[in-house]
Structures are given as structure tokens and as C-alpha cells.
Amino acid sequence: MNQHADRLRTLAIAFYRSFAFPTGETLRRWAVAAVVVNAGITVTGAAVRLTGSGLGCPTWPRCTPTSFVPARNDLHSPLNMSIEFGNRLLSFLVLAVAAACVIAAVRLGRPGYDRPRPVLVRLAALQPAGVVLQALWGGLVVRTMLNPVTVSVHFLLSIGMMAAACALLARSGEGDGPPRRLVHRDIRTLGFVLTAAVFVLLIAGVVVTGTGPHSGDQAASRFGFDIQSVVRLHTDVAYVVVGLTFALLFALHVTDSPGRARRAALVLLGVELAQGVIGYVQYFLAVPALLVGFHVLGSTLVWIATLRVVFLLRSRGPAEAPASERPELHHAAA
Structure with missing residues (x-):
């Protein structure tokens, strides 16, 4: 005890x-x-x-x-x-x-x-x-x-x-310090393009959500879009995101970029593929609520993993230790 x-x-x-x-x-x-x-x-x-x-x-x-x-x-x-x-x-x-x-x-x-x-x-x-x-x-x-x-x-x-x-x-x-590229300039630009594409994917996802079932209450309104059309649009954007992620991963590999960036890009691709599987399964099972919940979780993980990759493509140098943790200042004071 x-x-x-x-x-x-x-x-x-x-x-x-x-x-x-x-x-x-x-x-x-x-x-x-x-x-x-x-x-x-x-x-x-x-x-x-x-x-x-x-x-x-x-x-x-x-x-x-x-x-x-x-x-x-x-x-x-x-x-x-x-x-x-x-x-x-x-x-x-x-x-x-x-x-x-x-x-x-x-x-x-x-x-x-x-x-x-x-x-x-x-x-x-x-x-x-x-x-x-x-x-x-x-x-x-x-x-x-x-x-x-x-x-x-x-x-x-x-x-x-x-x-x-x-x-x-x-x-x-x-x-x-000023950001210093750890990869080729074009690869970092590809990272920014990927981030923008993922954000568009999230917007397309909320449009699908606002058009389909699970409104939250019988009194809630819905978007007036054709559900099949917005689902196809969402899927097309998802294909673009996966393609950009694969291109980024390939570019990081062939240019011998830092290992942390390559591993982060590989994790991102894995999360995207898992998210795609959930998306297709929920579609063919008539959008069960449980799978929709997992799909929402997946969307947050894709976003977080994307941001992690982008931040690992550059560096501002190591953080400076606080004054109380710098040995040279303690010696000087002594």
C-alpha cells in the first residue's frame, strides 16, 4: 500500500x-x-x-x-x-x-x-x-x-x-534560427503540396459527412449534393494524396534523406492505406456508424502524420538549454 x-x-x-x-x-x-x-x-x-x-x-x-x-x-x-x-x-x-x-x-x-x-x-x-x-x-x-x-x-x-x-x-x-532544409528544395515543396492536398481531402470528407446519413438528429438538415458524386470526389482526392505521399517517400529514399523523415513518410503512407480500407469497407457495408467513427479517427491520424513529415523536412537547430542548465554559466558564477 x-x-x-x-x-x-x-x-x-x-x-x-x-x-x-x-x-x-x-x-x-x-x-x-x-x-x-x-x-x-x-x-x-x-x-x-x-x-x-x-x-x-x-x-x-x-x-x-x-x-x-x-x-x-x-x-x-x-x-x-x-x-x-x-x-x-x-x-x-x-x-x-x-x-x-x-x-x-x-x-x-x-x-x-x-x-x-x-x-x-x-x-x-x-x-x-x-x-x-x-x-x-x-x-x-x-x-x-x-x-x-x-x-x-x-x-x-x-x-x-x-x-x-x-x-x-x-x-x-x-x-x-532560420529554417534549414534537410532535403532538396523540390522535395520540401512536395511536402507542402501534400499538406494542402490532405487539407482538401479533409474538406471533401466533411462534405460527404454533411451529405450522407448520421446527421446527429432527425431535425438536422443535410447538404443537397448527390451523395454518389461527393463520394467519388472524396475518393479521387484520396488517390491524389496517396500518390503524392508515395512520390514523397520515393524521393526521400533515392536522395538518401534523413532516416526520421523517411520513416515518418512510411508511417503516413501506412495510415493512409488503412484509412482507405476503412473507407471502402464502410461504403460497401452501407456506412455503419462504428466504421464511420474509425474513419474520423483515421482522418485525424492522417493529418497529424502529414504535419509530422513536413516538420521533419527542415531544422532550426537544437534548442538552447535554459540558463539554469548551462554548465558554463554555473562555472562563471562560481
């Missing part, structure tokens, strides 16, 4: 120090946490829609007109209300991680350290700002009765927050 208590105490102290007395490594861990929670709430948000719980809490910011928590409602089942309310509660977890990112970025400039790195503070600040924007936009989603435009933007805002968290992760592990 004492051993478990000591372990919990050690973990609690490490948790506190990770943002009260941060290092570059602990800031990177908080950035990873930001990526994970933003991807997670994107998937749980899809689960709300896939279970028909989109209007389980029919008002905002309250769950019902008279209560902030689920209350008896003849229009919605207790299960639907609990699912929607649970997803709202997860926003506080995302906010907590966002606040920890900001505190860690700012506290890197505490006494004994250099001043905070402005780029890290700005990138970290995007997290709580994004949470607030998402919360307000979520209210608009509810007030517009799950209009597919507002639902689509809700998803794309999460994609943007994931990108900001990935940027924080990358920048916290490197210096502030």
Missing part, C-alpha cells in the same frame, strides 16, 4: 513540476497531450453525431432551458443527453491541457532562465483561444440545429488546433 502511495506521490510531484518548473522536454510532453486531447474530442464529437445525440442537450450553454446538466426531457432520451453532455465536459479537459501548455511555455522564462521564447508562448496561447472559439462555435452548432456548414467548421477548427499543437511540439524541440 505504501509503495502505491509513494508512486502516486512521485507522479503527482512530476505532474506539478511539468508546468510549474518546466523543461523543454516537459513542454513537448504537454504539446503531445494537446495533440491527443484535440484528436480525442474530435472523435468523441463524431460519436455524438453517430449515436444520434447531436441535440441531446438542445440548448447552449445550458443542457436544457432550465438546467446546465441533463434533466428529464420528453424529446431526448437520457442516454442521448448523457452522451452530448459528456462530450461538453471533455472540453474542460482540453482546456486544462491548453492552460498547462501556456503555463509551461511562460514558465520557461522564470528566474534563472532566459526570457520566454515568444514563438512558444504564441503557439501555446492558440490552444486556450481555440477552446473558447470551439465552445462558442459549438453553441452556434446547437442553435442552428446541426446545420452541416456549422458542423463542418466545428471539425475544421479542431483540425486547426491539432496543427497548432503539432507546431508547438516541433518548435519546442528546436532553436529559433
Whole structure:
């Protein structure tokens, strides 16, 4: 029992120090946490829609007109209300991680350290700002009765927050020098083109989602597009993305580029192929909700893996150690 208590105490102290007395490594861990929670709430948000719980809490910011928590409602089942309310509660977890990112970025400039790195503070600040924007936009989603435009933007805002968290992760592990290419200029340009293509793929995906079934509630409206046409468009863009990824992987291999970049591109290709398999299976099985949920998860993984590849195609040099960790400064003071 004492051993478990000591372990919990050690973990609690490490948790506190990770943002009260941060290092570059602990800031990177908080950035990873930001990526994970933003991807997670994107998937749980899809689960709300896939279970028909989109209007389980029919008002905002309250769950019902008279209560902030689920209350008896003849229009919605207790299960639907609990699912929607649970997803709202997860926003506080995302906010907590966002606040920890900001505190860690700012506290890197505490006494004994250099001043905070402005780029890290700005990138970290995007997290709580994004949470607030998402919360307000979520209210608009509810007030517009799950209009597919507002639902689509809700998803794309999460994609943007994931990108900001990935940027924080990358920048916290490197210096502030000008970016230096680690690959040929044309290969880096191909990486940017691939990122743009993946973003277009995500937009095409939300159009398919807003046109097909699983609207989140019987009262929700749908896009008026032909579902077969938008699915074909989405598939065509997916083929372009896979082709660009294969071209990037091949170019990295034949030019003997850094191993980390090659491995990241290979992981991206694997995620894309798995996502393609899920997409085809869900289409031929008449779009079962469970597979749609996995497809949403796959879309976030494709986006994260793409950003990781792009960041590994260049370097800004190693991050400078904080003042309290530089041996030469301790010797000078002595």
C-alpha cells in the first residue's frame, strides 16, 4: 500500500513540476497531450453525431432551458443527453491541457532562465483561444440545429488546433534560427503540396459527412449534393494524396534523406492505406456508424502524420538549454 502511495506521490510531484518548473522536454510532453486531447474530442464529437445525440442537450450553454446538466426531457432520451453532455465536459479537459501548455511555455522564462521564447508562448496561447472559439462555435452548432456548414467548421477548427499543437511540439524541440532544409528544395515543396492536398481531402470528407446519413438528429438538415458524386470526389482526392505521399517517400529514399523523415513518410503512407480500407469497407457495408467513427479517427491520424513529415523536412537547430542548465554559466558564477 505504501509503495502505491509513494508512486502516486512521485507522479503527482512530476505532474506539478511539468508546468510549474518546466523543461523543454516537459513542454513537448504537454504539446503531445494537446495533440491527443484535440484528436480525442474530435472523435468523441463524431460519436455524438453517430449515436444520434447531436441535440441531446438542445440548448447552449445550458443542457436544457432550465438546467446546465441533463434533466428529464420528453424529446431526448437520457442516454442521448448523457452522451452530448459528456462530450461538453471533455472540453474542460482540453482546456486544462491548453492552460498547462501556456503555463509551461511562460514558465520557461522564470528566474534563472532566459526570457520566454515568444514563438512558444504564441503557439501555446492558440490552444486556450481555440477552446473558447470551439465552445462558442459549438453553441452556434446547437442553435442552428446541426446545420452541416456549422458542423463542418466545428471539425475544421479542431483540425486547426491539432496543427497548432503539432507546431508547438516541433518548435519546442528546436532553436529559433532560420529554417534549414534537410532535403532538396523540390522535395520540401512536395511536402507542402501534400499538406494542402490532405487539407482538401479533409474538406471533401466533411462534405460527404454533411451529405450522407448520421446527421446527429432527425431535425438536422443535410447538404443537397448527390451523395454518389461527393463520394467519388472524396475518393479521387484520396488517390491524389496517396500518390503524392508515395512520390514523397520515393524521393526521400533515392536522395538518401534523413532516416526520421523517411520513416515518418512510411508511417503516413501506412495510415493512409488503412484509412482507405476503412473507407471502402464502410461504403460497401452501407456506412455503419462504428466504421464511420474509425474513419474520423483515421482522418485525424492522417493529418497529424502529414504535419509530422513536413516538420521533419527542415531544422532550426537544437534548442538552447535554459540558463539554469548551462554548465558554463554555473562555472562563471562560481
